[in-house]
Amino acid sequence: MTAVVSARHLGLTFRTNDGDVVALSDVDLEIGKGEFVSFIGPSGCGKTTFLRTIADLEQPTSGTLTVNGQTPETARRDRSYGYVFQAPALYPWRTIEKNVALPLEIMGYSAPQQAERIGRTLDLVNLSGFEKKFPWQLSGGMQQRASIARALAFDADLLLMDEPFGALDEIVRDHLNSELLKLWAATGKTICFVTHSIPEAVYLSTKIVVMSPRPGRVTDVIESDLPRERPLDIRETPEFLAIAARVREGLRAGHSYDEGAV
Amino acid sequence: MQRLGQSFMTRFLPILTVVVAIVLVWYAAAIGMNAAWQNDVYRRGDVANVPFTQFVLDTWSQDKPVLPAPHQVAIEVWNATAMVAPNKPRSLLFHAWVTFSATGLGFVMGSLLGIGLAVLIVHNEAMNRSLMPWIVASQTIPILALAPLIVVIGFNIFTGTIGIPTDPARLLSKAIISAYLSFFPVAVGMVKGLRSPEAIQLDLMHTYNATPSQVFWKLRWPASVPYLFASLKVGVAASLVGAIVGELPTGAVAGLGARLLAGSYYSQTTQIWSALVVASMLAALLVAAVGVVEKLVNRAMGARPA
Amino acid sequence: MSQLQYFLALLAGGVSLIGLVFGLISGPLEQALLLKAFLALGTLSLVRFLVPLGFWADAALAFLGTVSVLTGIGIFSPAPAFFWLALVASWLFAWLFVERFSRVLAPGWRDSGGLGLIIPIVFGVAILVVWEAITRGANVPQVILPPPSMIGARIASSIPTLWADFQQTFLKAVLIGYLLGCGLGFVVAILIDRSPFLKSGLLPLGNLVSALPIVGVAPIMVMWFGFDWPSKAAVVVIMTFFPMLVNTVAGLNAASVIERDLMRTYAASYWQTLMKLRLPAAGPFIFNALKINSTLALIGAIVAEFFGTPIVGMGFRISTEVGRMNVDMVWAEIAVAAVAGSVFYGVITLVERRVTFWHPSVRGA
Numbered sequence: 001m002t003a004v005v006s007a008r009h010l011g012l013t014f015r016t017n018d019g020d021v022v023a024l025s026d027v028d029l030e031i032g033k034g035e036f037v038s039f040i041g042p043s044g045c046g047k048t049t050f051l052r053t054i055a056d057l058e059q060p061t062s063g064t065l066t067v068n069g070q071t072p073e074t075a076r077r078d079r080s081y082g083y084v085f086q087a088p089a090l091y092p093w094r095t096i097e098k099n100v101a102l103p104l105e106i107m108g109y110s111a112p113q114q115a116e117r118i119g120r121t122l123d124l125v126n127l128s129g130f131e132k133k134f135p136w137q138l139s140g141g142m143q144q145r146a147s148i149a150r151a152l153a154f155d156a157d158l159l160l161m162d163e164p165f166g167a168l169d170e171i172v173r174d175h176l177n178s179e180l181l182k183l184w185a186a187t188g189k190t191i192c193f194v195t196h197s198i199p200e201a202v203y204l205s206t207k208i209v210v211m212s213p214r215p216g217r218v219t220d221v222i223e224s225d226l227p228r229e230r231p232l233d234i235r236e237t238p239e240f241l242a243i244a245a246r247v248r249e250g251l252r253a254g255h256s257y258d259e260g261a262v
Numbered sequence: 263m264q265r266l267g268q269s270f271m272t273r274f275l276p277i278l279t280v281v282v283a284i285v286l287v288w289y290a291a292a293i294g295m296n297a298a299w300q301n302d303v304y305r306r307g308d309v310a311n312v313p314f315t316q317f318v319l320d321t322w323s324q325d326k327p328v329l330p331a332p333h334q335v336a337i338e339v340w341n342a343t344a345m346v347a348p349n350k351p352r353s354l355l356f357h358a359w360v361t362f363s364a365t366g367l368g369f370v371m372g373s374l375l376g377i378g379l380a381v382l383i384v385h386n387e388a389m390n391r392s393l394m395p396w397i398v399a400s401q402t403i404p405i406l407a408l409a410p411l412i413v414v415i416g417f418n419i420f421t422g423t424i425g426i427p428t429d430p431a432r433l434l435s436k437a438i439i440s441a442y443l444s445f446f447p448v449a450v451g452m453v454k455g456l457r458s459p460e461a462i463q464l465d466l467m468h469t470y471n472a473t474p475s476q477v478f479w480k481l482r483w484p485a486s487v488p489y490l491f492a493s494l495k496v497g498v499a500a501s502l503v504g505a506i507v508g509e510l511p512t513g514a515v516a517g518l519g520a521r522l523l524a525g526s527y528y529s530q531t532t533q534i535w536s537a538l539v540v541a542s543m544l545a546a547l548l549v550a551a552v553g554v555v556e557k558l559v560n561r562a563m564g565a566r567p568a
Numbered sequence: 569m570s571q572l573q574y575f576l577a578l579l580a581g582g583v584s585l586i587g588l589v590f591g592l593i594s595g596p597l598e599q600a601l602l603l604k605a606f607l608a609l610g611t612l613s614l615v616r617f618l619v620p621l622g623f624w625a626d627a628a629l630a631f632l633g634t635v636s637v638l639t640g641i642g643i644f645s646p647a648p649a650f651f652w653l654a655l656v657a658s659w660l661f662a663w664l665f666v667e668r669f670s671r672v673l674a675p676g677w678r679d680s681g682g683l684g685l686i687i688p689i690v691f692g693v694a695i696l697v698v699w700e701a702i703t704r705g706a707n708v709p710q711v712i713l714p715p716p717s718m719i720g721a722r723i724a725s726s727i728p729t730l731w732a733d734f735q736q737t738f739l740k741a742v743l744i745g746y747l748l749g750c751g752l753g754f755v756v757a758i759l760i761d762r763s764p765f766l767k768s769g770l771l772p773l774g775n776l777v778s779a780l781p782i783v784g785v786a787p788i789m790v791m792w793f794g795f796d797w798p799s800k801a802a803v804v805v806i807m808t809f810f811p812m813l814v815n816t817v818a819g820l821n822a823a824s825v826i827e828r829d830l831m832r833t834y835a836a837s838y839w840q841t842l843m844k845l846r847l848p849a850a851g852p853f854i855f856n857a858l859k860i861n862s863t864l865a866l867i868g869a870i871v872a873e874f875f876g877t878p879i880v881g882m883g884f885r886i887s888t889e890v891g892r893m894n895v896d897m898v899w900a901e902i903a904v905a906a907v908a909g910s911v912f913y914g915v916i917t918l919v920e921r922r923v924t925f926w927h928p929s930v931r932g933a
Binding site: 396399405415502507510534538 | 773783788867882899
């Protein structure tokens with residue numbers, strides 16, 4: 001398996017007015033093709049920062065990071081990943097189909113290509129029939145699905161998702177999680193997924209990266225042996241609960257020594 | 263200390279650079295715009311082969327230049343403020359005071375009126391529906407066009423019908439324009455401010471069975487303070503414009519507006535510019551004064567410093 | 569009915585009653601019959617305390633009162649007490665109608681199918697009627713305040729003059745200056761957008777300038793560009809430039825961090841980000857400046873004309889006719905300016921609704 005993302009001794013320190021903040025420290029990680037990797041940890045543990053570093057939205061201050069064997073910047077210029085943010089970030093002045101078309105316009109796809117891809121990806125996230133709607137006419141869950149369609153539209157092999165369902169309610173979230181698994185199975189993409197929900201991480205992932213704050217670092221990497229076919233009620237099986245317990249253990253271990261700090 | 267230096271570099275250095283650039287462009291423009299007249303002077307005086315430096319200096323020291331150089335304006339402002347007794351009509355301080363008194367009086371009248379109207383509008387649906395559209399519409403109307411009418415007619419009414427002496431009458435008619443101009447932004451801003459509490463906060467007061475006046479003093483009024491000061495700043499600037507324009511029509515001999523008009527009659531460009539500079543300083547002072555009061559009020563209310 | 573409504577109803581009926589008494593004892597009965605009929609009906613409205621009356625009855629009474637007062641103005645001179653009481657009574661009925669009607673409309677409902685417009689129109693008409701009745705009924709010298717009918721007649725009889733002034737001031741000075749000033753402000757904002765240094769240098773100055781009495785540059789512009797419209801347009805350019813600059817710069821920064829990161833993940837170029845994200849996001853700010861500037865432009869052009877013009881133009885007409893005490897002509901010019909200003913503003917608002925339809929402030933309305 002070739003590594004899609006490979007981090008070696010990766011470190012990132014933010015300089016702020018109140019002194020330096022170590023967001024990432026000595027992170028070593030390999031993400032293989034087709035994997036579904038979740039990053040989990042309390043706020044401030046650097047999980048989002050790590051994702052943003054892969055996306056070349058932040059620059060590491062030490063160590064090396066490659067994406068598809070290239071630097072993150074080259075990878076970004078090659079448009080080799082799709083990014084889904086915490087908020088849908090759909091442009092309110094564009095219809096759903098025009099929002100999905102946005103990256104295609106920027107990347108210079110022809111009109112017929114655009115139409116074909118819009119139809120295909122909206123179908124993939126079950127939003128066919130809503131092409132002409134404006135984002136503010138849809139529910140939060142539908143908006144986030146549209147933003148996933150937008151990230152899928154240009155067929156990047158890597159999908160980076162930063163707590164995409166964090167603002168949604170539990171029921172919508174369950175639904176979108178199982179949809180996401182189907183989508184992953186159908187497309188075979190590599191997915192990096194940031195979350196702070198243990199069940200979500202365990203349910204979705206083939207690999208769970210547990211992180212802890214101050215300084216942000218990886219405390220545990222758990223390979224999940226759950227089958228790829230996962231109905232929602234897999235979450236009540238002992239195998240599932242065992243992995244969840246290990247994740248919880250890892251989170252507690254990383255968090256114990258600075259309990260009480262803000 | 264380091265942070266102080268940093269904020270100087272990031273905040274004041276750019277402003278300083280732009281100001282210096284403007285002054286340089288100003289000087290350069292003064293050469294260009296005054297050149298024609300200067301050449302004329304040379305031709306009439308049969309002066310030839312003037313060295314360039316001399317030519318430049320000459321364009322910067324004309325009596326009635328098309329564009330006075332910054333230092334000429336500065337000297338004129340200095341002469342007309344620091345070098346003259348402030349009660350003489352030669353003094354710009356005197357004129358600034360005349361304009362300021364109309365501005366201040368009008369600003370106070372307009373603000374009180376605006377706040378009062380906003381309170382009525384917020385508390386009475388009929389008022390809201392009849393007045394609000396007109397207040398909004400009237401903001402689109404060039405109210406200042408009314409200034410000559412109000413000044414001349416108002417002055418006649420005050421001195422003739424009511425029998426007020428001329429000076430207070432003139433002050434009052436200018437103040438009415440100022441009040442008129444400052445009243446709209448304050449009314450609109452305060453309606454917004456008094457309505458700014460969220461439904462959940464109003465519901466809370468409702469659960470306490472609070473009276474309308476309690477809701478007003480404990481919720482609506484404090485919530486509207488930021489809006490009040492934002493609109494007061496707009497209002498005070500508008501008041502000043504109103505007072506200055508109120509001094510343009512016939513009759514006014516005192517005030518910055520009258521100075522502008524006199525300067526334009528006699529082509530005294532330096533006088534116009536210096537009046538303009540003083541008017542700008544007055545505007546900046548007034549807005550800053552409102553800002554200081556805002557800071558004090560915020561501190562007294564325990565607001566988080568911005 | 570609320571307390572206020574009870575009070576208004578009682579007052580309106582009472583005033584009608586007193587007016588009726590005055591009307592019956594003064595002069596022959598057949599004089600101003602309509603006024604007396606209105607006062608009688610107004611008195612009759614007191615039965616509402618026994619039998620409820622719909623608010624449309626108040627509207628009808630207010631309308632009848634208005635008609636009777638307007639037709640009654642010419643009959644007497646000076647106007648007797650019951651004429652004024654009838655005026656007060658019709659005002660009270662109109663108020664009562666508005667008070668009751670606005671309770672019926674859903675609160676916060678801005679436009680209940682055009683019904684919401686009735687109230688401000690009633691208010692506007694009431695002001696005009698009172699203005700007309702007072703100025704003519706009390707013989708207010710027309711130098712102080714001419715009645716609306718006279719202003720209307722003046723407008724109708726001086727259309728060529730008004731049109732020439734409008735052409736000179738609005739079509740030339742205002743529109744050209746406005747387009748130039750807004751355009752320049754916009755272009756400069758785009759140019760300095762790439763330089764944080766220039767932005768942080770120019771923005772505080774721009775904010776400062778917006779508080780300054782810029783109309784004061786008018787005499788200078790008149791000196792530089794002459795008496796005709798270019799000097800007025802120049803004032804308008806200066807007045808509209810800074811609001812546009814400041815608002816556009818603020819608008820270009822309005823796009824959220826996430827939206828910008830998104831463009832970065834697409835490796836979008838500066839111009840792609842500008843055209844597809846930042847300019848659309850700046851739309852509401854730009855329209856805000858366009859609206860502010862529409863008023864400023866008109867003010868600037870009119871005031872600049874106070875400093876000297878060829879013998880045409882709205883500001884010129886206002887200042888000279890004030891000097892000649894032709895106050896009705898001044899009001900006619902002001903009416904034209906008001907209509908021009910409102911239409912100008914209205915057109916921009918309509919365009920804004922089309923262009924920034926997606927913005928919550930437009931969506932909610």
